[in-house]
Amino acid sequence: MKERIEMCLSGSGGQGLILAGIILAEAAGIYDGKEAVQTQSYGPEARGGASRSEVVISNGAIDYPKVIKSDILLALTQTACDKYVKNLNKDGILVADSTLVTEVPNISNKIYLFPIAETAQKKFGTKLVTNIISLGIIVGLTEVVSQEAIQKAVCSRVPVKAKEVNEKALLLGFDIAKDLKVKNKKSGNKIN
């Protein structure tokens, strides 16, 4: 894996992306023994509707804690996708909600599409776990942190009464990632 991995989790307020970023950073920095920094920025941009949470993970000390070019971009709204895809590394991957991001950007990167929020609603009766399913997909696809570490971080950060549903959501994300990998391979890295 690269020495320094930069992630951008983007969508709109209320989609739980700050918490997702905190969980990813804790998984890396507390349970996987790496260094991690999690950041959110507010300004004219944040007031425009698209919000993002950034995570930088490194094997060594992190000098500059902001995302320069994303290696992994999660997009849970069209607005966020349009905005942050410009900052995707040429080797970076895009994970997008296929129901919420209908105009998929015309890029040569690996793209993984899945109806994440819709699946959260169908399987768990709430869209609140969209962020945790997304984490499962990202970790399943990229192994940016270990599955064990992300499980521990999820359990330590979500409220006790919501622990079980969030653990299931995470495991579902791992499964989705497996399917997406196969699908992606078959279609020669082009997703329909």
Place this chain on the structure above:
Amino acid sequence: MKERIEMCLSGSGGQGLILAGIILAEAAGIYDGKEAVQTQSYGPEARGGASRSEVVISNGAIDYPKVIKSDILLALTQTACDKYVKNLNKDGILVADSTLVTEVPNISNKIYLFPIAETAQKKFGTKLVTNIISLGIIVGLTEVVSQEAIQKAVCSRVPVKAKEVNEKALLLGFDIAKDLKVKNKKSGNKIN
């Protein structure tokens, strides 16, 4: 006010300092029309027990989002105080919990001591609002963000059922700040 204000909210895990940082940054960046970045870092340091949440607020674009020298340091444990006071600006202020930080550092800065966690427990029957009382004290003392902005940010970030108690905790923090200002003036900026 300075163009760029740097804050370090320090203590131990579970004291709600990440949430406090997010609320401060949202108050500045969403409700006060400034730019704000909120960061937490995980690494060897985080595994040592002292945790911190950093907030940088500026009237202009924020180029470097991490705290270089704190203008405001909140310390809710002795370990955190000992660690992060070294990074306090010479004109910076220290706000510390007087029950949890018993060895007050020998510095020439303005120091404001108050039994924050104990007061949370006594007045609200829970230490969970220690972070929000702390925010009230910081904003009351420094006006780093407007009182209106921090009230809006608290209400938007805490769970609906906990809104009332958190609003009260914030207002209590404002009142404590008023008293601390008077006390600090009387004692010639030296707190007993």
